[in-house]
Amino acid sequence: MFKTDQLFKAVCLACASLIGLLMLGIFIQLGINSGETWSRFGLGFLWSESWDPVTEEYGALPNILGTILTTVIALVLALPLSFVAAMFVVDAPPWINKSLSQAMDLLAAIPSVIYGMWGLFVLAPLMQDYVQPFLAETLGLAEIPVFSAILGPDYNGFGFLTAGLILSLMILPYMSAIMRDVFKMTPPMLRESAFGVGCTKLEAARDVVVKYGIRGILGGVFIGLGRALGETMAVLFVIGNMMEMPNGIFSSGTTIAATLANNFAEADGLQRSTLFALGLILLTMSFAIQVFAQYYLYATSAQRGEER
Secondary structure, eight states: OHHHHHHHHHHHHHHHHHHHHHHHHHHHHHHHHTHHHHHHHGGGGGTOOOEETTTTEEOSHHHHHHHHHHHHHHHHHHHHHHHHHHHHHHHSOHHHHHHHHHHHHHHHHSOHHHHHHHIIIIIHHHIIIIIHHIIIIISOGGGSHHHHHHHOSOOSSOSHHHHHHHHHHHHHHHHHHHHHHHHHTSOHHHHHHHHHTTOOHHHHIIIIIHHHTHHHHHHHHHHHHHHHHHOOHHHHHHSBOOOSOOOSTTSOBOOHHHHHHHHTTTOOTHHHHHHHHHHHHHHHHHHHHHHHHHHHHHHTTGGGTOOO
């Protein structure tokens, strides 16, 4: 029995260590293959706006800002909707709960290329003909200095806002499904106690359910964030694929993942090294976000009454 337990422990340790080794290996591989770019451009590569394969001048800033902008738009739109949807599903009658839960799971299973095709043939024309003119002209936001800078001077249906909308639709079922399961794990006694002292449903959700399941909720958020950061095909269809600095949410641009998908097949030499460098930057961004999330949970654990 003792030997069996020790063997099982060793196997579990090996499997867990494999995850860390795999992550380390990916970092090393990307670092080695991007060495030429870092040796030529240095850290200036991170804030350079150039992208000229003819003169072999490359910069990562348009890609980084495009990735951040589309991800922020997606989270701003998807986070409140996923939270509200999960809360509604948990408290809904069983027949509604079952139907909507299955719908969430089905939406999460749709391939990203399908979202991209839908965005190209349905969402982009709607944005060009109705949504963007409504925001810019009907509401007159294009005439207000602050909003005109946010929206951008031109609109054709493609761009960061359309890409962000597609991403929000993609990550919403993931986040909702995880939040739904987290909310279900909240002991009914806690919620009943909150109602017993006069809390409304909103107050019970904010002060009891969210605080009890904060780790699971943040896990769902960061799963959605990770997919939004690295999404390729859906963004590729609707962002416009222009290697330019963001000039508003209506403007066309690119992301790191879209640039990799567009250029990697025919890239060679310095350009190929540059694409590996962009991949390393994207991986570092995802890793840094996860580290920040874990640090935040650790730093605020005492406020939630958790042991460190």
